[in-house]
Amino acid sequence: MTKTGEKLFIKGNEAISRGAIAAGLKCYFGYPITPQNDIPEYMSAALPAAGGEFVQAESEVAAANMLIGAAACGVRSMTSSSSPGISLKQEAISYLAGSELPTVIVNMNRGGPGLGDIGPSQGDYFQSVKGGGHGDYRTLVLAPGTCQEAYDLVIQAFDLAFKYRNPVMILGDAILGQMKEPVITWTPEEKDENEGHGWRIVGAKNRPGRILKSLHLSEGALAKHNLMLKNKYEDMASFTQKEEYQTEDADLIIVAYGSIGRIVKSTIKKLRNEGHKVGLFRPITLYPFPSDDLKKLAEQGKKFLTIEHNLGQMVEDVRLSIRTIADSEFFGFYPGNLPTPDDFEEPILKALGGK
Amino acid sequence: MSEQEKLVFDRADALVDVPTHYCPGCQHGVAQRLAGELLTEMGLTENTLLVTSIGCSVFLYNYLNVDSVEAPHGRAPAVATGVKRARSDKFVLSYQGDGDLASIGMAEIMHCANRGENVSIIFVNNTVYGMTGGQMAPTTLVGQKTTTSPAGRNASKEGLPIRMSEIIGQLGGTAYSARVAVNNVKNIRKAKKAMKKAFEVQQKELGFGFIEVLATCPTNWRMDALKANERIENELIPYFPLGVHKDVTAEVED
Amino acid sequence: MSRVKFLEERCKGCLLCTVACPKEIIRQSDRFNQHGYKVAEVPAEDMDKCTGCTSCALMCPDIAIRVYRTPKSKGAAKND
Numbered sequence: 001m002t003k004t005g006e007k008l009f010i011k012g013n014e015a016i017s018r019g020a021i022a023a024g025l026k027c028y029f030g031y032p033i034t035p036q037n038d039i040p041e042y043m044s045a046a047l048p049a050a051g052g053e054f055v056q057a058e059s060e061v062a063a064a065n066m067l068i069g070a071a072a073c074g075v076r077s078m079t080s081s082s083s084p085g086i087s088l089k090q091e092a093i094s095y096l097a098g099s100e101l102p103t104v105i106v107n108m109n110r111g112g113p114g115l116g117d118i119g120p121s122q123g124d125y126f127q128s129v130k131g132g133g134h135g136d137y138r139t140l141v142l143a144p145g146t147c148q149e150a151y152d153l154v155i156q157a158f159d160l161a162f163k164y165r166n167p168v169m170i171l172g173d174a175i176l177g178q179m180k181e182p183v184i185t186w187t188p189e190e191k192d193e194n195e196g197h198g199w200r201i202v203g204a205k206n207r208p209g210r211i212l213k214s215l216h217l218s219e220g221a222l223a224k225h226n227l228m229l230k231n232k233y234e235d236m237a238s239f240t241q242k243e244e245y246q247t248e249d250a251d252l253i254i255v256a257y258g259s260i261g262r263i264v265k266s267t268i269k270k271l272r273n274e275g276h277k278v279g280l281f282r283p284i285t286l287y288p289f290p291s292d293d294l295k296k297l298a299e300q301g302k303k304f305l306t307i308e309h310n311l312g313q314m315v316e317d318v319r320l321s322i323r324t325i326a327d328s329e330f331f332g333f334y335p336g337n338l339p340t341p342d343d344f345e346e347p348i349l350k351a352l353g354g355k
Numbered sequence: 356m357s358e359q360e361k362l363v364f365d366r367a368d369a370l371v372d373v374p375t376h377y378c379p380g381c382q383h384g385v386a387q388r389l390a391g392e393l394l395t396e397m398g399l400t401e402n403t404l405l406v407t408s409i410g411c412s413v414f415l416y417n418y419l420n421v422d423s424v425e426a427p428h429g430r431a432p433a434v435a436t437g438v439k440r441a442r443s444d445k446f447v448l449s450y451q452g453d454g455d456l457a458s459i460g461m462a463e464i465m466h467c468a469n470r471g472e473n474v475s476i477i478f479v480n481n482t483v484y485g486m487t488g489g490q491m492a493p494t495t496l497v498g499q500k501t502t503t504s505p506a507g508r509n510a511s512k513e514g515l516p517i518r519m520s521e522i523i524g525q526l527g528g529t530a531y532s533a534r535v536a537v538n539n540v541k542n543i544r545k546a547k548k549a550m551k552k553a554f555e556v557q558q559k560e561l562g563f564g565f566i567e568v569l570a571t572c573p574t575n576w577r578m579d580a581l582k583a584n585e586r587i588e589n590e591l592i593p594y595f596p597l598g599v600h601k602d603v604t605a606e607v608e609d
Numbered sequence: 610m611s612r613v614k615f616l617e618e619r620c621k622g623c624l625l626c627t628v629a630c631p632k633e634i635i636r637q638s639d640r641f642n643q644h645g646y647k648v649a650e651v652p653a654e655d656m657d658k659c660t661g662c663t664s665c666a667l668m669c670p671d672i673a674i675r676v677y678r679t680p681k682s683k684g685a686a687k688n689d
Binding site for chain 2: 026027029053055057058059061062063065066067068069070071072073074075077091092095099201202203204205208209210211212213214215
Binding site: 359360361362363364365366370374375377378379380381382383384385388539540543544573579580581584 | 611612618619621622623624625627628629644646661663664666667668669670671672674675676677678679680
């Protein structure tokens, strides 16, 4: 697992595509929607060349359901879309979770609700982190902030999907997808050819047929299934990732994820130069949420300001994480506008001054 | 009893030895039996990956001794596409009812066929949503009373029943499309031959194989099994004519 | 002599076999199975008319009929 690859100047969308192929992607199912079109376009040429299968599905609904079929066979599969398309995929995501099928779903979040716009937004935080589809289930949600991190996390996403037999979501946005920056490619170790052995459908030879399903009608069966899922999600909760930047001596912690976390970091650098004790806490896993780490910061008496590119979604998880110890203020940058580091200066200074 | 006595009809190996959940006289049982017999006779059982759909057909995975995955309502052709693209070396079979295939799943079936996916789909048309209690389906006949068309299907408001095997036969990726019935011994024998063709085109990688089976739903038709079976001949076949709508193997031979 | 064997616990009493039989020897019995279905039967006295043609088994949605066939050699009526 060494970074022995090339240094490329590429978009986040291409970084994700290349990362997925490096991770051993076998089947990609897509459908056009801005701002993620670079992914199906890249895949249509590169994946068949790498020995995989590319299908432009008739809809996002169909693409997500094709994942069910490919994931059931134990191969590495992926789809990508943007917000309205992700809404259409939710039915299949619920079935994937209920049937315990590993796959990766990329959402390049755009403005909403409805058709919204094609610019960046973090309006899909709830949809990604709280389930999105029907029933009690969770998807692992990884939120890269840079193109390199996008490349790295998509590789990790496949490992996590198979480790937990669960769908994993990569939550980016139009900024990440469309931004170009240097990415150093790398290829993980060869995957086990028998990935999924023991549960994948492969043909019932010398054993009874195997059924991958989410329907449990017999008495007590669904309760048992839900308990098993709950235990799995609790196990998943141990896996959290975050970035902390200058939090040690900070009076105020800014909690922000993805592209916004990165823009806020620029604001913090500027304010640090002016002598303000402010730091960044950037969750990389949105589910499971790095609550324990936030709580530790709260126990040190720090103040919190959550900044998001939405009307206030992740702030609820921040408040839950630090409840009874501290609270978090919120600044929402409304989807439809493109933020710059300057936009966050005033709200941060205001939160600092309120001490 | 003679020593020469031979067992000439018994359950095929691909069929699990359990009672089905179907109502008395429901011809899902015949359609799935033919599929199981063919899997056995064609030596496909161990190599088959089954995609089940939503409706009474969902429990097919309990009755065929093959590996299977459950698709959401209407999405079986998309799931089957995913299975086949992941494992092109396997025999991929799906089995859908009329609400599933011809209503909620219309987009998926059309595009799966049009792409010419090398999968075989058995479509059981019994003109109602069976499992949910007999609501109007896209194939419900004009005038047919259901729980959501209590006065009978009204063509001016609800349209005409959809003839799927003709439509599927029009699509470029389809290798075989036929409509059969299982209402008498002669038709059952023909149905099995047609189903075999729909399986063979997949084996030969010629494209999409489709077979529509006209079947009874005595419970939701509010008829006994014998009356329901008569309805196939008297009402269904006149509107849904039996026959082959596309067969690329025949075109090759011509 | 050919014969059929009804798997009575699988029979749902739909009687589709009764109309499939070219010899018209299948009828509804007086017996209920444990599922509460009144099962079909061939009366013992009619079994020698069975030709083992499998029509009933083909028609049966529940694989509730096994068919045994014995090649005809004696003088019993040859059937179609």
